[in-house]
Amino acid sequence: MDQMTVAQFATELKMPPAALLEQFGKAGVSKAAVNDPVTEQDKTLLLEFLRKSHGETAQKAKITLTRKQTSEIKASDSAGRARTIQVEVRKKRVFVKRDPQDLALEAAAAEAAAEEAAALRASAEKLEAERLAAELKARADALKLAEEKRLAEAAKAAESVALSKSSLAPTESDTAVADSDTKKVKVKTVAKAKPKVSFLDSNELAQREAEAQRSAKLASIQAAEVQDKRDRETRARAEADARLAKQQAQLAATEAQKAKDAAPGVSGTLHKPAGRADEVKAKPGAKKDAWKESSDKKRTIKTRGDTGTSAGWRGARGGGRQGRSTSNDANAVQVAPEAVIRDVHIPETISVADLAHKMSVKATEVIKTMMKMGSMVTINQVLDQETAMIVVEEMGHKAFAAKLDDPDAFLEENEAARSTDVTHRAPVVTVMGHVDHGKTSLLDSIRKARVAHGEAGGITQHIGAYHVETPRGMITFLDTPGHEAFTAMRARGAKATDIVILVVAADDGVMPQTKEAIHHAKAAGVPIVVAINKIDKQDANPDRVKQELVAETVVPEEYGGESPFVAVSAKTGLGIDELLEQVLLQAEILELKAPIDAPAKGIVIEARLDKGKGSVATILVQSGTLRRGDTLLVGAVFGRVRAMLDENGKAVDSAGPSIPVEIQGLTDVPAAGDEVIVLGDEKKAREIALFRQGKFRDVKLAKAQAAKLENMFEQMGEGETKTLPLIIKTDVQGSQEALVHALQKLSTSEVRVVVVHAAVGGISESDVNLASASKAVIIGFNTRADVGARKIAEGFGVDIRYYNIIYDAVDEVKAALSGMLAPERREQVIGMVEIRQVFRISKVGTVAGCMVLSGVVRRNSSVRVLRNNLVVHTGELESLKRFKDDVKEVKEGFECGLNLRNFDDISEGDQLEIYEIQEVARSL
Structure with a gap:
C-alpha cells in the first residue's frame, strides 16, 4: 500500500494543504x-497536539451543582384570609479543582508565615526572660540594702544606750566595734566595774540574722x-499561637479560593457577595474565632427540603449559654469519624441484642446485615457462634471465639496447680474384635487363670472393668467388646486406653468388625x-x-x-x-x-440409673487419687462421692x-466417655455444671432455630404432609440403627416417618x-413388653407390633404409609348415548x-355433552x-329418557x- 502524502491527507480532511502543513509545524512534525x-x-x-490544544486531554476541573427546593409559606392578606405562597429556592454551587502549583505556593507562604511568627515569638521570649532577670536582680539588691540599713540603725541604737549608761556609772568601757562584713555588733567591757547591759543581746541578734x-x-x-510559671505560660501561648496561625493560614487559603472561584453574576437575597481573598489575615495571638462565617449569624428561612445544619426560626436565641455553644460547635472543624474496629469475643450462643451491644451498634443494624445475608431474625433470637462470627466479620469487626466468661478456665488453673511428682501406673487394655471370635472367652480365661493369686481375679462382670495381678505388675482390662464408649473416648480426645488387644479367630480370619476395630x-x-x-x-x-x-496395615514383628x-x-x-507378658512389655x-x-x-x-442407689457411674481413675467425699465434676453433672x-x-x-471404681452421689446420669475431675469447691463445680447444661441447651436451641429458618418455606409448602409416628425398641444398638435408617428412607413428600423415640431394651410403661x-x-x-406395659397399652389402645426379621417390619410400615x-x-367412560328426540315440559324442563x-x-x-365432537357442557344426570x-x-x-342437572340447551x-x-x- 502506497504511503499517503500531505496533499492526500488534506483532501481526506477537507482542508487546504497549507493549513495542514502549518498544523504539522505547530505539532513539531517537519513537513x-x-x-x-x-x-x-x-x-x-x-x-x-490538537487534543491538547483544545483541552480534551485535561481532566475536568469544574463541577457545577444546581439544587432547587420548593416550600410553602402561609401568610394572611389584607382581608385576613390565609394564603399559601409557593417559594422556590435555587442554589448553585461551583466546585473548581485547584491548580497544584497554586496549592504549593500557598502552602509555602503559610509555612514561611509560621516560621516568621515562630522567630518573633522566640525573640519575644528572650526579651521577656532578660526583663525578668533584671527585675529579680533589682529586687534582690533592694532587699540587701534594706537589711544593711536596718542593721546599721540597730547598731547605732545599741551604741547610744551603752554611752548613756556609762556616763552615769563610774566605770571604764571600751567602745563598741561594729563589723560591717559580718553584720554583728560586739561590746567589750572592763571587768573592774559592773558589767554593762546592751539593748540587743547576742541571741536576739542571731535570731534576727x-x-x-x-x-x-x-x-x-x-x-x-514565678519565673517557671511564666515560662510555661509563654510556651503554651506560643504553641496556641502557632496552631492559630496555621488554622488562619489554611482558612485564608480556602477563602481566597472561594472568592476566586465565585461566579461574578450571582446576585439576589439568597446569595451573599463573595469577599476578597486579601480580607482574611492571619493574626497571631488572637484569642477568639476570627474566621466565623457571617452567614451563621443570620436567621434564614427554614424550608421543607432543607438539609442544612442551620437552626432557622427554632434555633437557640440571644446570649444564652445554649445559643453561644451552638455557634462554636457549628464553626468547629468537622473531622470525619474514623471507623472503630472492635475485637468481639463471641460465646457459643449469643442473642442479637447482646451481639449488637458487643459491637456498640444498634440491634437494627445487625438485623439489617443478617437480612442482606438472607436470614430473618428478631432482636431476642439466639445465634450460634459460627453465624455470629460471620455477622461480625461482615460488619467490619474482628471476631474471636470467647473464653472470657467460660468458668471452665478455672479447670485449667486447677490443672496447672497439680503436683508434678509422677510414678509408674498399670496399663489400661481394651479387648476388641469381631463377634464370636472369643473376646469374652479370652477375658474369662484370664480371670480364671489369676483367681487363685488373690482377690484381684474375683470380679463382678457388670462393673465393666477389672484389674489382674501378675508377677510383673498389674493390668487393668476394659470389658468393652463392641462398646460405644471407646468411640466416645476417641471423639473426646481422651486417651483412656493404652493398649488394644485385637482378637482374631484363627479359623475365621479378618471380618468387618475386625477392620473397624x-x-x-x-x-x-x-x-x-x-x-x-x-x-x-x-x-x-x-x-x-x-x-x-x-x-x-497391621504387620507382625517377625515381618x-x-x-x-x-x-x-x-x-x-x-x-x-x-x-500378658507382651502387654506388660x-x-x-x-x-x-x-x-x-x-x-x-x-x-x-459406663453409667446407669438404679432404683435404690440412684445415679451409678463406673469410673476409671487415670491420675491422682479419688477419695470418698470428694466433689466431682462429670461433664454437665456434679456431685459428692457418697459411696465408692x-x-x-x-x-x-x-x-x-488405673483403678476402676463404682461411685454414687451424682445429680444425674452422665454420658459414657465424659471426663471426671475432682474440684475442691462444690460451688464452683455446680456453677460449671449448670453453665455446661445451659450451653448445651442454647446450642441445641440455636441449631433447631437455624433448621426452622432454613426449612421455613419448605414447611409452608408441606402443610398437608402426613406423618406416621413410631417408637422403636430393639435388642441391640446395631439393629436399632439399621431399622431406624431403613424406615426413615420410606419417607416421601406426602408421607413421612417420624421416629419419636428409639432405644435398646424391652418395652416399658x-x-x-x-x-x-x-x-x-x-x-x-x-x-417384648412387660406385664404393666401390656395392661396400659390395652387400656389406651396403643398398637404394639413385634418383629424378628427387619424386612417384615419394613414391609408393614411401607404398607401403612401406602394407605x-x-x-x-x-x-372411566362407561357408555355413549345419542339424543333422538327432545321434549320440553313446563314443570320438569327439557x-x-x-x-x-x-x-x-x-x-x-x-x-359430557358433545356437539359436532366438541364438548359444550360437563355435568351430572x-x-x-x-x-x-x-x-x-x-x-x-x-x-331411555333423561334430563341434565342445570342444563337445558340440548338438541x-x-x-x-x-x-x-x-x-x-397408591403405593410407595
Missing part, C-alpha cells in the same frame, strides 16, 4: 512540501517559681497386640490371618512390623501368660506414669491411677405412655329421548327413566358421554 509522505506516527502526533537569711531564701524560691485403634494412636484365638481347632490357619492383617502376634486358646488357656515401652498425691482425674466407662465400691463390690475409701401421648405405634424388634397416601382419581349406543348409563353419573319408571341403569341397545343429534370417577389406591 516542507505537500508531496512529503505522512506516516501513522505523524498522524498520532498531530492528533495529540537567721530570720533575714530565711526571708532572702524564701524570696529567691518564690522568684524561681483396627481403624478405631489407629485413630486413637494406641499400640495393638494381636491375639490369634482358637488355635486349638483343626482348621486353624494362623498364617492366613497374618496375611490378611498385613493387608490392613518387621511393630505389632506382636500371640497364638492363644481361650478354651485350653494356651498362650495366656505370653499374651508394651506398657514398659510406653513408660506410663501418673501423679498419685493429686486430685483425681478420670473417665466414665471396688470391682468386688466392697466399699473402699480411695482409688489410685413409659414407652406406652409416650406412644399414647404422641399417637405413635410401638415396634418391638426381638423385644396414608391420597388415592389417585381417574376417569327431557331427552335417547338410545344407548354402547356401555351402560347409570343414575348420578357424570356426563338428574333423572333416568325407562318408560314411566325410574331405573338405576340402562344397558346398551335400550332406549337432537347431540351425543352424551357417560363416565365415572374412580379412586385408585
